[in-house]
Amino acid sequence: MKLSTFRRVSQAVTFSVFAALFVFTMYPFAAKFPVDAFLRLDPLVAVVAMIGSRAFIATMIWAAALLVLTLVFGRIFCGFVCPLGTLIDFSDFVVHGKKHKKENVEPKPNRRIKYYVLTGAVFASLLGANFLAFLSPMSIAPRVSALVLYPPVIWLVDGAIDLFRPLLLAMGLDTFTQVNFQRFFFSSGVSAFFLLAAIVAANFWRKRFWCRYVCPTGAFISLFSRFGILKRKVNDACTDCKLCAAKCDMRAVELNPRQTVLSECVLCGDCIDVCKKNAITIGFSGLGFGTANAGLNIQRRGFIQSAIAGLLLAATAKAGLNGPKNVNGRFIRPPGSLPEPEFLARCIRCGECMKTCKTNGLQPADLECGFDGLWTPHLVPRHGPCEDKCNMCGHVCPTQAIRALPLPEKQFVKLGTAVIDRHRCIAWEQEKLCLICAEICPIHAIDSMVVDNFKGPFKRPFVTDDKCIGCGYCEKACPVQGRAAIEVFSIGEDRIKKGSYITEKKKNLRAVKESAAENDMSAETMGSGGEVQGTQTKTSVPTQQAPQKPPNTIPASGEELPKGFTN
Amino acid sequence: MISRRDFLKTGSAAAAGAALSSVNVLAQEKKKPVVAVAKGKPEEIVKKAVDALGGMQNFVKKGDRVVLKANMGFPNPPEWGTTTHPEIVKSVAQLCLDAGAQRVIVIDHPLRDGKVCKEKSGIGAAVEGLKGVVVALLEDEKFYQDTPIKNGKQLKTTSIAKEVSRANCLINIPTAKSHDAAGVSLGIKNLMGLVWDRQFMHEQVELNQAIADLLLVIRPNLTIVNAVYALLTNGPSGPGKTEELNTVVASADPVAADSYTVGIARWYNKEFKGSQVKHIKNAYDMGLGEIDVEKMDVKIV
Numbered sequence: 001m002k003l004s005t006f007r008r009v010s011q012a013v014t015f016s017v018f019a020a021l022f023v024f025t026m027y028p029f030a031a032k033f034p035v036d037a038f039l040r041l042d043p044l045v046a047v048v049a050m051i052g053s054r055a056f057i058a059t060m061i062w063a064a065a066l067l068v069l070t071l072v073f074g075r076i077f078c079g080f081v082c083p084l085g086t087l088i089d090f091s092d093f094v095v096h097g098k099k100h101k102k103e104n105v106e107p108k109p110n111r112r113i114k115y116y117v118l119t120g121a122v123f124a125s126l127l128g129a130n131f132l133a134f135l136s137p138m139s140i141a142p143r144v145s146a147l148v149l150y151p152p153v154i155w156l157v158d159g160a161i162d163l164f165r166p167l168l169l170a171m172g173l174d175t176f177t178q179v180n181f182q183r184f185f186f187s188s189g190v191s192a193f194f195l196l197a198a199i200v201a202a203n204f205w206r207k208r209f210w211c212r213y214v215c216p217t218g219a220f221i222s223l224f225s226r227f228g229i230l231k232r233k234v235n236d237a238c239t240d241c242k243l244c245a246a247k248c249d250m251r252a253v254e255l256n257p258r259q260t261v262l263s264e265c266v267l268c269g270d271c272i273d274v275c276k277k278n279a280i281t282i283g284f285s286g287l288g289f290g291t292a293n294a295g296l297n298i299q300r301r302g303f304i305q306s307a308i309a310g311l312l313l314a315a316t317a318k319a320g321l322n323g324p325k326n327v328n329g330r331f332i333r334p335p336g337s338l339p340e341p342e343f344l345a346r347c348i349r350c351g352e353c354m355k356t357c358k359t360n361g362l363q364p365a366d367l368e369c370g371f372d373g374l375w376t377p378h379l380v381p382r383h384g385p386c387e388d389k390c391n392m393c394g395h396v397c398p399t400q401a402i403r404a405l406p407l408p409e410k411q412f413v414k415l416g417t418a419v420i421d422r423h424r425c426i427a428w429e430q431e432k433l434c435l436i437c438a439e440i441c442p443i444h445a446i447d448s449m450v451v452d453n454f455k456g457p458f459k460r461p462f463v464t465d466d467k468c469i470g471c472g473y474c475e476k477a478c479p480v481q482g483r484a485a486i487e488v489f490s491i492g493e494d495r496i497k498k499g500s501y502i503t504e505k506k507k508n509l510r511a512v513k514e515s516a517a518e519n520d521m522s523a524e525t526m527g528s529g530g531e532v533q534g535t536q537t538k539t540s541v542p543t544q545q546a547p548q549k550p551p552n553t554i555p556a557s558g559e560e561l562p563k564g565f566t567n
Numbered sequence: 568m569i570s571r572r573d574f575l576k577t578g579s580a581a582a583a584g585a586a587l588s589s590v591n592v593l594a595q596e597k598k599k600p601v602v603a604v605a606k607g608k609p610e611e612i613v614k615k616a617v618d619a620l621g622g623m624q625n626f627v628k629k630g631d632r633v634v635l636k637a638n639m640g641f642p643n644p645p646e647w648g649t650t651t652h653p654e655i656v657k658s659v660a661q662l663c664l665d666a667g668a669q670r671v672i673v674i675d676h677p678l679r680d681g682k683v684c685k686e687k688s689g690i691g692a693a694v695e696g697l698k699g700v701v702v703a704l705l706e707d708e709k710f711y712q713d714t715p716i717k718n719g720k721q722l723k724t725t726s727i728a729k730e731v732s733r734a735n736c737l738i739n740i741p742t743a744k745s746h747d748a749a750g751v752s753l754g755i756k757n758l759m760g761l762v763w764d765r766q767f768m769h770e771q772v773e774l775n776q777a778i779a780d781l782l783l784v785i786r787p788n789l790t791i792v793n794a795v796y797a798l799l800t801n802g803p804s805g806p807g808k809t810e811e812l813n814t815v816v817a818s819a820d821p822v823a824a825d826s827y828t829v830g831i832a833r834w835y836n837k838e839f840k841g842s843q844v845k846h847i848k849n850a851y852d853m854g855l856g857e858i859d860v861e862k863m864d865v866k867i868v
Contacts, residue, residue, distance in 0.1 A: 027682060027683065028686070162709065172670070174670055174672060174701045174703075175701055178672075178701060178702075178703035178705075180705075180706060180707050180709075180710070182706070358680050358682070358683065359680060387642075387679065387680050387683055388642070388679075389642040389679075389680075389683045389687055390680070390683060426769075426770055432769065432770060432774075433748050433749075433769065433773070433774040433775070434748065434769040434770065434774075435747040435748040435769075436748075436766065436769055438747045438748075439678070439746070439747050439748065439803055439804060440678050440679070440804060441804060442641075442679070442804065443806070444801045444804065444805065444806060444807065448747050448748075459747075459748075473679070477678070477766070479766030479767070479769050479770040480770070510806075512800075512801070512806050512807055512808060514800075525750075525843050525844070525845055525848075526749070526750020526751055526834070526839055526843055526844040526845065527746075527748070527749045527750035527751075527774075527775045527844055527845030527846055528750075528845060
């Protein structure tokens with residue numbers, strides 16, 4: 001097989017693996033095998049996330065495998081494996097075909113740019129900024145797949161099943177008749193798409209523009225690829241015709257076709273195909289630089305300038321371009337998210353958590369939390385709540401910006417607190433027998449109690465603040481049109497770097513106790529709202545106060561003492 | 568072409584048939600509804616109860632398409648009492664198959680995520696080996712169709728699962744639990760899991776009447792109330808106090824089954840009768856079944 005053919009096969013296979021892992025990034029598979037394995041290959045992601053969050057990330061050690069691969073085979077990742085590279089090659093073939101602008105042999109603009117991008121990105125991470133959302137192929141490829149490509153594909157598949165459903169039913173294939181794919185929607189898929197569109201469009205001007213000039217992961221790998229033992233070799237048959245130089249997508253062959261810029265060569269084999277004298281081979285050539293031009297060509301001035309630029313950009317992202325930080329308290333991070341600075345430093349905005357979110361509740365942020373928070377995940381409970389029995393998002397996060405918590409622990413993570421807007425609530429304001437919020441709450445943090453001094457006596461919902469985990473099921477299910485009458489705010493959200501989310505206090509709160517309904521079951525008829533003026537006494541709960549403490553909660557020590565004193 | 572004579576013949580035959588059938592209905596109403604109550608191991612009690620009602624072949628005919636309305640609305644284990652016990656679902660499905668059912672479809676419109684509910688309630692795994700049994704969690708509007716409710720007092724129209732109209736037999740297998748809004752959630756309340764827009768029933772109309780109205784258009788052929796674990800407080804989602812009753816209550820009369828079940832547990836730690844539950848009372852008032860335990864033929868097996 002020709003090397004160039006092998007390369008296409010390799011791209012197809014590795015992209016299929018990437019796509020398969022992507023598809024399996026869903027409940028319940030995500031917790032069963034490492035669906036983020038591909039994303040954890042990027043060593044630059046490892047470096048930036050670790051520097052940014054000042055922590056060692058064990059899951060990213062896998063990225064060392066890629067460095068080892070590079071040390072042996074050179075920069076084959078870029079040519080044979082990288083899913084973004086494959087996407088670029090494929091879309092280039094589809095979009096531009098053979099209508100490329102004719103390129104000069106010389107690599108212009110200067111490909112040193114990507115080393116400066118790399119320098120900038122690494123220095124920016126010193127200030128906790130993670131720019132890989134715009135730069136790493138392991139962020140761009142999955143994000144575009146999740147937010148831009150996946151929803152329409154599902155829509156099509158589901159639509160096709162809908163089309164054939166009557167036929168399936170007539171054939172008695174009931175198992176298939178009931179199949180329904182959940183249709184996904186993402187709020188800022190459009191902006192994620194533009195980045196890919198720009199990357200593809202740039203190819204018209206320079207083939208593999210992104211890989212040649214921008215990609216900092218490629219730059220990082222190329223720091224190692226020069227040591228690769230697999231190299232391009234040119235024998236004496238070479239007539240200096242420079243066909244190979246003109247053909248090379250990466251411009252790894254310059255004015256002297258006998259030499260190879262090892263840092264650029266992705267061993268694609270195009271030069272072998274184009275050489276009329278069969279003068280080119282690719283083979284093992286021992287350690288060292290050999291005949292090749294291996295110079296890095298970064299200037300000290302450029303290095304310093306890009307370092308400063310990285311720091312300045314980080315400062316700009318963190319301060320200048322930053323939005324207000326969650327001022328309305330409606331910005332809710334996924335369960336198990338690290339504290340915000342570490343979270344932002346680690347999150348590469350790959351979109352895997354949003355892809356895997358069972359309810360489609362995790363949405364990419366636009367600019368509501370500033371430029372720094374662009375495409376980061378946040379829970380929009382009205383769209384989809386956090387399913388109590390699901391912990392997938394932490395398991396798919398390559399950098400562990402969301403911790404992979406075991407399910408029992410995840411169920412104790414408090415995302416926020418639900419707050420009832422009594423003027424919108426139809427039980428409070430209109431005395432309707434609603435209580436869907438209490439009905440759906442997975443941990444029974446909402447109680448209904450008869451309140452008789454609001455408008456009239458009626459069963460009305462109350463949130464037990466300490467118990468509420470902010471999953472947002474109540475907000476999702478609230479039947480009030482438009483804005484829900486019960487909304488989750490990030491009040492009291494739990495975000496800890498390490499240690500368990502399970503505490504004794506929380507466990508005590510969860511214990512099944514005498515319910516409010518048991519004490520306050522005032523109406524003689526079940527199913528009444530308590531509006532019947534019965535003979536029994538009704539609990540009187542002042543409207544502006546929290547509900548009474550259930551009687552058999554564990555009394556705090558020293559309850560006899562005045563407030564503020566303990567034994 | 569139909570001749571006039573034929574037309575008259577068929578017409579009179581139809582009229583006679585209608586008259587006869589209404590007589591039949593009246594006769595049935597006078598007859599005491601049979602309520603079978605079985606206590607014991609979850610895997611055995613369904614058969615005992617259904618046999619007391621004359622066996623499953625009374626309800627399921629050979630080649631029937633049977634819909635089982637189980638409660639699978641929450642991803643909670645059976646011990647929480649929030650979903651129908653998997654063993655109960657399994658034995659009902661098995662009995663249907665034994666009676667010759669061609670297909671058994673276990674359906675619900677879950678409150679929580681369907682896939683998770685199917686897994687965590689244990690129902691998916693319980694019926695997995697049974698050939699001809701399909702579990703369907705209908706989480707999309709396309710599985711429902713608008714259905715007018717002719718004599719509905721509150722609910723004039725609603726969208727009901729298409730599977731119900733496709734089925735020859737509907738068996739309602741609710742779980743017995745308390746309910747924040749409706750007091751208790753038994754068989755009639757369980758029918759809400761066949762409706763797409765339930766928010767409407769809470770928000771726009773009076774809930775207790777709307778639940779009873781459903782019974783006008785969805786008539787389960789058989790109701791088997793699962794009270795293996797009865798959730799006495801904090802229903803319908805739990806976790807709350809449960810009592811292991813190891814009981815099922817079965818009847819062809821949905822109101823009777825519910826009314827009887829109200830009496831077998833101490834809901835909210837109090838005594839209640841079926842007639843004290845608004846939506847059950849509403850269904851009774853509309854003539855949809857018997858509420859008075861005294862007027863039921865109760866067979867305890």
